Amino acid sequence: MAREDSVKCLRCLLYALNFLFWLMALCVLGVSAYLRDQLNNVLTLTADTRLEEAAVRTYSPVVHPVVIAVCCFLIIVAMVGYCGTLKCNLLLLSWYFGSLMVIFCVELASGVWTYDEPMVQRSDMISLKSRMPHFGLQRYQWLTHAWNALQTELKCCGVIYFTDWLEMTEMEWPPDSCCSNQYPGCARQAHYNDLSDLYQEGCGPKIYSFIRGTKQLQVLRFLGVSIGVAQILAMTLTVTLLWALYYDHKPPEPASADALIHTHSPTEDPLKVSHSHPRASEAWANTPANGHTQFEMEQLS
Template identity: 30%
Template sequence: MQSCELGVVKYILFTFNLIFAISGVGLIVAGAFVLSDVGEFEHFMEGRILAPPVVLIVAGCIVFLVASLGCYGAIRESYYMLMAFALCLLIILIIELAVGIAAAVYKNDFQMSMKDIMKSSMQRFENSKSDRVAWNNLQTKLKCCGVEGPADWPENTRPVSCCHAIREGVNPPEAHHCRAAKPEDEILYVDGCFYQLQDKAESAAKILIGVGIGIAFVEVIGIILACWLASAVKNKD
């Protein structure tokens, strides 16, 4: 009976680890997708805002390696390798939970920090090439203007990237600034870039949370199976 139990659990765990290895690749892909989607606007974000997708990529790499350990331990029926596998899964799970909790707790701080960075960058717009490039890229791609709206820019320094229409004689293509009679003029993007960037960051966070919950569920199953097989191996010995 013990031999039958051992064989069944061993092959279940081996199959699980193949699926687990694939999920590690999924973590890497999800983290890379979010990082590429949000990372192009890193000029306005602190490193801690970009940390979760980086952690996810690193976790994906570790998951892939740990899954390999689990497969090897299952085939060899090694009690110590199986327990090491379960411990590694538990550590990864704790790290993922810690990152998720930290992101939730400091969410408002992240937002305020991002807004302050954007305002500081706006003040350097005229004298800093990197800030000009960053703002023009942000406003063009997200179809927005200013931090909270067009009124954030003094009219004589409002970038042409704030314009979604060019009027003959008013905003020629070679113009450096977007001139409008009033901030709400129809040639300007009316949405502030902070809110657009915030929406993009929150969408990325939902992807990370969804993937993280799915992987956490898989990790709990892996810990249970590894401990079960390790117990069966110990009883056999």
């Protein structure tokens, strides 16, 4: 009874852990997709600079295909673990344990390999100004889109200040993506009427903070550590459940030779039986005469 309760408890814990695997893997994929879009714009503006190398090092868990593949594989493994726990299948549970071990080793190696502090300084932000003269040109539409998307997402304008657009380009006012309330021609109207409608902070410090690490990146790292801890716990519970199920399905051991001799011992002594069972002796005394005795009595008569 105690073993059955233990098996039920282990199965419930594995159900909960597999659900956590699904949830955390989907969260990692969602946060990675969110950061990837913003990272692409940063990499576009910082191409061929030290900033690009620093951004790739910092966000390697996001852009590295191994991490995405591991999360997708973890969802499949969690499904197998759920089915193996539900059916108490030793083969599925063994495959589940082995897969978790492989995933954990890959995650550990990836974490050690990608852990590196980005070597970037605030003075490197000045190199972004070299990208500004190409804004709005027909053959640099990809750069124009990156500037507009980044200024809208980070709520910034220019590199240090919005006047960078007037210094580095032939524009008379900043792009419309610098407006806090965007609509066609908003930057021109703000330039002549109210400069407070433009973002006052430059994009350089915000890109620097992004490369150093954002809250979303911290969440991603926390999810990675949580998945690793949950995998260790799941592997421990799986081994325990396999041990319990194995001994439940194990055939009984054959009886020993002494037990067989005792079971198949010769017939006991009748006198011993009569002493141990008095009713048997009484029954023997009250037994009617057999056929030979009855025949002799008929001849005498």
